[in-house]
Amino acid sequence: MKMNIAVLPGDGIGPEIVAQALNVTEAICKKFGHELTYKQALVGACAIDECGNPYPDETHELCMQSDAVLFGAIGSPKYDNNPSAKIRPEQGLLSMRKKLGLYANIRPVTTFESLIHKSPLRTDIVKGTDLMCIRELTGGIYFGRPQGRSEDNNTAYDTCVYTREEIERIVHLAYKYAMQRRKKLTVVDKANVLCTSRLWREVAQKIEKQYPEVTTEYMFVDNAAMQLIQWPGRFDVVVTENMFGDILTDEASVITGSLGMLPSASVGIYTSVFEPIHGSYPQAAGKNIANPIATILSAALMFEYAFNLPNEGKLIRKAVDASIEAGIVTEDLAKDGKTYSTSEVGEWITNYVNNYQL
Ligand code: IPM
Numbered sequence: 001m002k003m004n005i006a007v008l009p010g011d012g013i014g015p016e017i018v019a020q021a022l023n024v025t026e027a028i029c030k031k032f033g034h035e036l037t038y039k040q041a042l043v044g045a046c047a048i049d050e051c052g053n054p055y056p057d058e059t060h061e062l063c064m065q066s067d068a069v070l071f072g073a074i075g076s077p078k079y080d081n082n083p084s085a086k087i088r089p090e091q092g093l094l095s096m097r098k099k100l101g102l103y104a105n106i107r108p109v110t111t112f113e114s115l116i117h118k119s120p121l122r123t124d125i126v127k128g129t130d131l132m133c134i135r136e137l138t139g140g141i142y143f144g145r146p147q148g149r150s151e152d153n154n155t156a157y158d159t160c161v162y163t164r165e166e167i168e169r170i171v172h173l174a175y176k177y178a179m180q181r182r183k184k185l186t187v188v189d190k191a192n193v194l195c196t197s198r199l200w201r202e203v204a205q206k207i208e209k210q211y212p213e214v215t216t217e218y219m220f221v222d223n224a225a226m227q228l229i230q231w232p233g234r235f236d237v238v239v240t241e242n243m244f245g246d247i248l249t250d251e252a253s254v255i256t257g258s259l260g261m262l263p264s265a266s267v268g269i270y271t272s273v274f275e276p277i278h279g280s281y282p283q284a285a286g287k288n289i290a291n292p293i294a295t296i297l298s299a300a301l302m303f304e305y306a307f308n309l310p311n312e313g314k315l316i317r318k319a320v321d322a323s324i325e326a327g328i329v330t331e332d333l334a335k336d337g338k339t340y341s342t343s344e345v346g347e348w349i350t351n352y353v354n355n356y357q358l
């Protein structure tokens with residue numbers, strides 16, 4: 001297969017982890033006989049520094065022409081500590097989501113047997129967790145207007161907006177995934193308070209009838225936040241709006257004990273973007289110590305979701321599992337013993353793929 005991807009390393013540790021994911025991607029393509037072409041472009045703080053725009057037009061054009069986008073991370077302490085900065089790296093991410101129509105963010109949360117001791121929760125609670133959060137990504141309070149300050153500057157406001165259409169497409173997508181999994185869907189909202197949530201529930205209740213094989217439950221977001229740490233194994237597919245999804249997926253991501261392990265896919269209208277769920281970890285930038293696995297597993301999702309090549313994704317996962325088993329891990333995962341650098345872990349996984357007999 002011919003594959004044409006855009007590579008956006010972004011800020012902080014982005015370039016280091018994306019380089020490793022790209023090596024693994026190239027190794028997989030070689031092994032399975034795919035023809036890979038890729039181009040790199042700027043996004044985030046580095047793009048602001050270069051041209052004053054966190055999501056430059058050239059970057060957007062490149063993404064539009066690509067079958068998939070491999071993304072690192074954005075963000076810089078320079079902006080985090082300056083609330084009055086007019087242009088911020090995060091705006092780049094938000095406009096990329098909007099302009100590429102990336103309406104669904106998919107975050108699978110699974111445990112790695114050998115890393116369970118890293119979880120802040122008890123092993124018996126975490127064991128066997130296998131859930132998928134589907135977060136609506138281009139609507140809600142992130143994008144609703146009006147947003148701003150009153151003239152006297154003493155009042156600020158955001159607006160949460162959802163249309164029936166926006167809810168329908170994400171709920172259908174969630175059912176599609178539920179059908180391929182354990183056939184259970186939890187719709188998370190705050191319908192006891194919010195009007196948008198009541199529309200979510202109304203729409204979901206209608207769609208529910210089209211998927212009789214799936215068991216659907218409705219849960220308020222505060223309760224969901226609680227149940228997620230009490231009994232994560234009870235969840236299969238969770239679907240929710242943008243802001244609730246932002247918060248719940250951060251919560252879900254640490255259940256397994258290793259934020260550095262979790263990939264995500266943002267799918268939508270024009271192309272799809274694959275990225276680790278962790279941020280740009282500026283303290284580690286340039287030190288060759290960051291864990292590249294979340295980005296490498298994002299490449300696995302890219303093969304599966306963007307190119308419909310499950311065996312390629314599977315081999316990446318196998319290689320990652322093997323690296324953990326062999327103790328070839330970065331410092332965040334080390335038990336005692338030796339720790340390895342970003343590039344050493346990446347090279348080990350790449351070699352595993354190169355040496356694998358199909
Ligand atoms: C995420 C991030 C972003 C979000 C920020 C960086 C704008 O937290 O991808 O979850 O809130 O969506």
Ligand code: MN
Pocket residue numbers: 246247250
């Ligand atoms: Mn977030």
